[in-house]
Amino acid sequence: MSGTQLTVTLSGGGADDARAVVRALEGTFGAPDELPADENATVHMATFDGETDAGPAGGDGEGSGRLSAPVTVTVQGSPEAVRRASDTLTRAFTARDDGAASGDQEQERQLLLEP
Secondary structure: OOOOOEEEEEEOOOHHHHHHHHHHHHHHHOOEOOOOOOOOOOEEEEEEOOOOOOOOOOOOOOOOOOOOOOEEEEEEEOHHHHHHHHHHHHHHOEEEEEEEEEOOOOEEEEEEEEO
16 A cells, blocks of 8 residues: 555445545545445445645645534545544544554544534
């Protein structure tokens, strides 16, 4: 996994909520592989492979929209990518850190984003 690759798993809320979260991360990581689209899915996923010219602090999360329901977000990637994603999401939404797990090369963090 490269230093900027990030996998995001979202549950709770609907596809619009999942898209709002993914859009908030685009300023930091660039466009995802695809936006969540299945309105009937209970879990959504997106993968980011690159980064933008936004610099180390990333995007500001502006324009991400509001959530209609609480969304549980799990971000997985390099420690730097996970830190940047967590920082971006906590600036864009009301967030509660629900913990992290670290491996040799990757880290995983779970956040609860609230409307």
